[in-house]
Amino acid sequence: MLEVNNINVFYGKFQALQGVSLTVKKKENVALIGPNGAGKTTTLKTVSGLLKPISGSITFNNTRIDKFPPHQIAKLGIGLVPEGRQLFEKLTVYENLLMGAYLKSGSEIRDTLEFIFQLFPILKERRNQLAGTLSGGEQQMLAIARALMLKPSLLMIDEMSLGLMPKLVSQLFKIVERIRDEGVSILIVEQHVESALKMSDRGYLMEQGRIVLEGTGDEMLKSEYIRKVYLGI
Ligand SMILES: Nc1ncnc2c1ncn2[C@@H]1O[C@H](COP(=O)(O)OP(=O)(O)OP(=O)(O)O)[C@@H](O)[C@H]1O
Ligand SMILES: [Mg+2]
Known part of the structure; x- marks a missing residue:
C-alpha cells in the first residue's frame, strides 16, 4: 500500500533522513x-507531502506521491495525526471535526x-x-477523530500517548486497534515502545535518520538491542 523507497530529506544543509x-x-x-531527533516526525511529514525528499520515491497504491501537495495526498487516503495535536483551540469539537472533513460532501x-x-462517545457529549478546554x-481523541473525517485508508499517528496517563494510553491503543479492524x-x-510493538504487525527502529532494525512486532520485542536500549531489560 505505502512504499517509501530510499528517501533522503534535508532541512537546509542538515540531512534528517538518510536512505529511509x-x-x-x-x-x-x-x-x-x-x-528523540531520530527522524520519525520527519518521515511522517514527508509521506504527508509537507516535506519533499531530494531523492528516493514514495508510492501509495502504486501512485507516485512524493511530488504531490499535502491536500492531494490527503485526498488519496493518507491521514496524519500530527505531533502536538495541533487542534483549533478556539473552535468547538464539532467545528474541528468539520475542518477535518474539508474535502467531503x-x-x-x-x-x-x-x-x-x-468510537469516541465523549466527543459527542x-x-x-x-x-x-x-x-x-x-484532545488526543479529537486529533485522531479529525484525521478520520477524511476516511483515510492509511492513518499515521505521531506520538499519540505523549504526556498521557497509562490508563488513557491503553484506552487509546484499544481504539487504534478498532480503527485497524x-x-x-x-x-x-x-515512545511507548513495548505497547506499540505488542499491538503492531511489524516495526522499524530509526536512529539518526536511518532505519537500523526492522522485523515483526514479536521479533523486535525479542531483539537484544531493543530490550537493552529501549526497554531497559
Ligand atoms: N524544521 C526543522 N529545521 C531544522 N531541523 C529540523 C527541523 N525539524 C526537525 N529538525 C531536525 O531533524 C532531526 C529529526 O527530527 P524529527 O522531528 O523528525 O525527530 P523525531 O524522531 O520525531 O524526534 P522526537 O521523538 O523528539 O519527536 C532532528 O535532529 C531535528 O533537530
Ligand atoms: Mg517527533
Missing part, C-alpha cells in the same frame, strides 16, 4: 520507534461523524465545547 525505506501493507499496523460527513461518535486525553492501515510513531 519502509512499507505498510493493507490492514497492517506498523510501529516506527526511535529516540454533506452525506459522507454525517456517516463519518456517526462512526466517530461511536462535548461537541459544543471549545477544543482548547478539553483534557489532554480528549475497520480496515484502516496504521503507521504509528510511539
Whole structure:
C-alpha cells in the first residue's frame, strides 16, 4: 500500500533522513520507534507531502506521491495525526471535526461523524465545547477523530500517548486497534515502545535518520538491542 523507497530529506544543509525505506501493507499496523531527533516526525511529514525528499520515491497504491501537495495526498487516503495535536483551540469539537472533513460532501460527513461518535462517545457529549478546554486525553481523541473525517485508508499517528496517563494510553491503543479492524492501515510513531510493538504487525527502529532494525512486532520485542536500549531489560 505505502512504499517509501530510499528517501533522503534535508532541512537546509542538515540531512534528517538518510536512505529511509519502509512499507505498510493493507490492514497492517506498523510501529516506527526511535529516540528523540531520530527522524520519525520527519518521515511522517514527508509521506504527508509537507516535506519533499531530494531523492528516493514514495508510492501509495502504486501512485507516485512524493511530488504531490499535502491536500492531494490527503485526498488519496493518507491521514496524519500530527505531533502536538495541533487542534483549533478556539473552535468547538464539532467545528474541528468539520475542518477535518474539508474535502467531503454533506452525506459522507454525517456517516463519518456517526462512526466517530461511536468510537469516541465523549466527543459527542462535548461537541459544543471549545477544543482548547478539553483534557489532554480528549484532545488526543479529537486529533485522531479529525484525521478520520477524511476516511483515510492509511492513518499515521505521531506520538499519540505523549504526556498521557497509562490508563488513557491503553484506552487509546484499544481504539487504534478498532480503527485497524475497520480496515484502516496504521503507521504509528510511539515512545511507548513495548505497547506499540505488542499491538503492531511489524516495526522499524530509526536512529539518526536511518532505519537500523526492522522485523515483526514479536521479533523486535525479542531483539537484544531493543530490550537493552529501549526497554531497559
Ligand atoms: N524544521 C526543522 N529545521 C531544522 N531541523 C529540523 C527541523 N525539524 C526537525 N529538525 C531536525 O531533524 C532531526 C529529526 O527530527 P524529527 O522531528 O523528525 O525527530 P523525531 O524522531 O520525531 O524526534 P522526537 O521523538 O523528539 O519527536 C532532528 O535532529 C531535528 O533537530
Ligand atoms: Mg517527533
